[in-house]
Amino acid sequence: MGQLLNGGHQFGTITLVSRSSLTAPTADTFKAALYLASATVNASTTVYSATGEVSGTNYTAGGVTVTMATAPTATNSSTTAGVAFVTPSASITYTTVTLSTAFDAVLIYNSTQGNTAVSVHTFGSQTITAGTFTLTMPSNTTSAALIRLATT
Amino acid sequence: MITTTKGLMDESLLEKREGTIDNDNETTTWIEYWLEGELVHRSAHVALKKSTSSAVEAASFN
Numbered sequence: 260m261g262q263l264l265n266g267g268h269q270f271g272t273i274t275l276v277s278r279s280s281l282t283a284p285t286a287d288t289f290k291a292a293l294y295l296a297s298a299t300v301n302a303s304t305t306v307y308s309a310t311g312e313v314s315g316t317n318y319t320a321g322g323v324t325v326t327m328a329t330a331p332t333a334t335n336s337s338t339t340a341g342v343a344f345v346t347p348s349a350s351i352t353y354t355t356v357t358l359s360t361a362f363d364a365v366l367i368y369n370s371t372q373g374n375t376a377v378s379v380h381t382f383g384s385q386t387i388t389a390g391t392f393t394l395t396m397p398s399n400t401t402s403a404a405l406i407r408l409a410t411t
Numbered sequence: 412m413i414t415t416t417k418g419l420m421d422e423s424l425l426e427k428r429e430g431t432i433d434n435d436n437e438t439t440t441w442i443e444y445w446l447e448g449e450l451v452h453r454s455a456h457v458a459l460k461k462s463t464s465s466a467v468e469a470a471s472f473n
Contacts, residue, residue: 355414382437382457389416390442390454403461 264331264343264408287371291351291394292322294364296384307366307374316357316389325351325367334401335410344404351394358387365394367405378406413444415451420444425451436460 266284290307294300298311309320326349335341351365363384367377385392397403412419425444432439437457444452 357416378462380459380462382459383432383434383439385439385441385455385457386453387455388443388450388453389414390452392454393456395456395458397459397461405459405462407462 264333264345264406286327287369289325289327289347289367289377290322290370291325292320292366292368293318293353293358293362293392294366296361296363298364300364300366300379302379304366304376304379306376307368307370313358313360313362315359315387316355318353318356318358321370322365323351323353324370329399332399340410342401342407342409344399344401344407346396346399346405348396348399350396353387353392355389355391356387357389358385358392361386380405413452415444415446417446417451420446420451 266287292307293313294311295313300311307321312320312322314320325347327345328348329346331343331345333341333343335343347367361384364379364381366379369375369377382394396405401407413422413425415425422444425446428443428445430441437459439455439457441453441455443450
């Protein structure tokens with residue numbers, strides 16, 4: 260499963276933006292966009308959209324780049340079930356922004372691969388006034404990591 | 412100095428309000444500064460405890 264998170268398998272025929280090298284590939288770039296509490300962003304979201312995204316002073320549409328410095332980990336083996344997981348390695352920070360309309364969700368998406376959605380995470384509704392919004396990631400463990408794939 | 416809607420201001424001139432919300436999904440702290448009844452600064456820090464929901468798109472894992 261770790262190979263899934265590392266892009267080691269292609270089950271379908273979807274068109275990808277080609278990597279610079281298949282033998283020495285580079286990781287894709289992931290971004291995090293904030294969404295209004297009134298927006299519809301959930302498990303059905305397949306691609307980043309500016310519809311329902313927050314707007315305000317010092318916030319750039321599309322959000323900020325997510326730091327993914329820690330490679331995915333997998334605990335499964337050929338004979339035992341397990342979990343593959345990965346978590347951004349740094350907090351996601353929006354600095355000195357004013358976001359006056361309440362927001363409660365962040366979409367993490369792959370900006371290298373056509374802005375395809377990776378995951379949506381919700382939290383208590385917030386507004387920011389000439390301040391900083393920081394989203395700290397859960398611990399990078401089998402039970403808490405932000406993105407987890409499990410076998411049974 | 413605090414960044415506010417009126418520019419940088421000395422903290423001593425402002426009324427400070429703080430709060431924390433803690434539940435199964437997050438620990439959130441927020442801080443506000445008020446000037447004569449007007450909110451001039453609000454920051455928030457949301458610490459996620461676990462993945463709350465996921466929308467995994469197959470294209471992301473090819």
